Amino acid sequence: MKDIDIRDAFFEEIYKYLKKDKKIILLAVDQGALAINKIKKNFPKNYLNIGIFEQTAINFAAGLAQQGYKPYVYLIAPFTLRALEQIKISLCSMKSKVTIVASGPGFTYASDGPTHYFNEDYQVLKNFPNLNFFCTSDYLSAIKSFRHSYKSKNPSYIRLEKGISCKISGNLKLPINHIFKGKKIVVISNGQLTIVIKKILEKNKKLKNLGLVDITQFIPLDFGKIEKIIKDYNVIVLIDESPLRSSINQELYFQIKNKNKFLRKKIIFINTHFKFWKIAGNRNYLKIKNNIDETSIKKKLLSLI
Amino acid sequence: MLSELKKISNYLRIKILKTIFRVKKGHIGGSFSCLDMIICIYFSKIFKLTKNHFNNNSNDFFILSKGHNAIALYSVLDYLKISKNYELNNFHKPGSLLMEHPSPNKKLPGIEIETGSLGNGLGIATGFAFANKDNGKKVIVLVGDGELYEGSNWEAMILAANYKLYNLLLIVDRNFAMTLDRTEDVMKLENLQKKIKSFGFETSIIDGHNYLTILKKFKKFKKKKKGPPMCIIAKTKKGKGSSVMESDLKFHHGVPNQTEYENILKDLG
Numbered sequence: 001m002k003d004i005d006i007r008d009a010f011f012e013e014i015y016k017y018l019k020k021d022k023k024i025i026l027l028a029v030d031q032g033a034l035a036i037n038k039i040k041k042n043f044p045k046n047y048l049n050i051g052i053f054e055q056t057a058i059n060f061a062a063g064l065a066q067q068g069y070k071p072y073v074y075l076i077a078p079f080t081l082r083a084l085e086q087i088k089i090s091l092c093s094m095k096s097k098v099t100i101v102a103s104g105p106g107f108t109y110a111s112d113g114p115t116h117y118f119n120e121d122y123q124v125l126k127n128f129p130n131l132n133f134f135c136t137s138d139y140l141s142a143i144k145s146f147r148h149s150y151k152s153k154n155p156s157y158i159r160l161e162k163g164i165s166c167k168i169s170g171n172l173k174l175p176i177n178h179i180f181k182g183k184k185i186v187v188i189s190n191g192q193l194t195i196v197i198k199k200i201l202e203k204n205k206k207l208k209n210l211g212l213v214d215i216t217q218f219i220p221l222d223f224g225k226i227e228k229i230i231k232d233y234n235v236i237v238l239i240d241e242s243p244l245r246s247s248i249n250q251e252l253y254f255q256i257k258n259k260n261k262f263l264r265k266k267i268i269f270i271n272t273h274f275k276f277w278k279i280a281g282n283r284n285y286l287k288i289k290n291n292i293d294e295t296s297i298k299k300k301l302l303s304l305i
Numbered sequence: 306m307l308s309e310l311k312k313i314s315n316y317l318r319i320k321i322l323k324t325i326f327r328v329k330k331g332h333i334g335g336s337f338s339c340l341d342m343i344i345c346i347y348f349s350k351i352f353k354l355t356k357n358h359f360n361n362n363s364n365d366f367f368i369l370s371k372g373h374n375a376i377a378l379y380s381v382l383d384y385l386k387i388s389k390n391y392e393l394n395n396f397h398k399p400g401s402l403l404m405e406h407p408s409p410n411k412k413l414p415g416i417e418i419e420t421g422s423l424g425n426g427l428g429i430a431t432g433f434a435f436a437n438k439d440n441g442k443k444v445i446v447l448v449g450d451g452e453l454y455e456g457s458n459w460e461a462m463i464l465a466a467n468y469k470l471y472n473l474l475l476i477v478d479r480n481f482a483m484t485l486d487r488t489e490d491v492m493k494l495e496n497l498q499k500k501i502k503s504f505g506f507e508t509s510i511i512d513g514h515n516y517l518t519i520l521k522k523f524k525k526f527k528k529k530k531k532g533p534p535m536c537i538i539a540k541t542k543k544g545k546g547s548s549v550m551e552s553d554l555k556f557h558h559g560v561p562n563q564t565e566y567e568n569i570l571k572d573l574g
Contacts, residue, residue, distance in 0.1 A: 062418075064432040089425065093408070
């Protein structure tokens, strides 16, 4: 498969499924992507730009889902917060099969300021029963997240990365992808950071023995699979583009330390600061400020050798 | 038919009063203000809302967005024997399905969505109406006037009008009262008709306790095959039917004491 943009891969997949299932309906909250044009053109009844209202987008989608449709609500990730109550009740409590496609997690839209950061999605959404939470890191994970959300009877949230046009490995496995098998030290990551870390490990001979794991589904979390992987490592490095309190790392730490057999394992966190950044700069700039850029992570990992 | 509806209304008011007095919990005021409209929706046979319709999935949809008045809906569904689970003996009974606010369940045909948090029923109803636009199934959603302070309603109105959801009927239970105060005393909603009309709804004001007028509007809505969504602003009284409650705002969710209870029963005959 030729490398393509992660968002285009996702919407291409919807396009493919639309050919056989006309109950899929894409509801854009005034948010676009190149591959959506094809859906608009060839399946005009299955695409609506429903305007800039997240609460009604979710409620409208819930109503459609209750009547047999499979709505995909496509929005800018941080504005998911606008519709939390609707996600809780209209989707999760009512078990409406709606998928939220949230574009631009973490500091993706850093240059737009704190209104556009979204480092809290996992911390907030994990509180609602029945919701699947997928985390894409490359275009294969985007495709697989779509397929899983399509098959699931429950509502889903897909954290859709932006600006990624590669694949991490040829044989992607949801929900846990053990990319590199290493010795002693394993790095567990997600999203765009996994690509950065993979690059670091590939480029540095001193780090060639580190393991790398990408988590592509946070909820439900398949800890059994993680458990099997980490049993062979002594040091576990947890990296996430959110503050510790908001990230999956907190949950992983809890689960790992809850197992007596893992009590002696050393855990190292690499997270962002818990603050609003009121300065201009793109995603990479804020990663540098938070010491989660390529150079900082490499330095940290080398210090563990 | 009108006298029959009146009899049913009186019977159900007494049943609701007795239930709320027994369990010492319930939103009686608003339940009495919207009851006549719910009775007309179900008993007029204008809409496909009988047990048979529910059984073979050919039913229209009624959504009670002001979920705190669920007891009014339960009482109607119980009277029609839609399911034995609607018996008001179950209201607030631990383990039963009849909560203060309704939640959908296979054992509760007629409860389409979960309401209780105000301002969401209309948005979900637009999804129902959009999905059923081609087959003509009707969607009726009843909101409280105090509920209209929630901005999500106005978002949903933009959407409903834009997609010309002719099969959607919005009923506003205009009882002019919230929990603590009268709407026009603290946060004016008027001119409500002008506002909703300006959002693209075909809007009218009626007496929400006058069966003849209500039925006339319902028939008009039933005939609609195209055009904008419809809105009925139904002027009502909280605690309708008893002078004890009609003049007292505390009966939003206040439970009558023994004396009040006896006087209300006398009023209801």
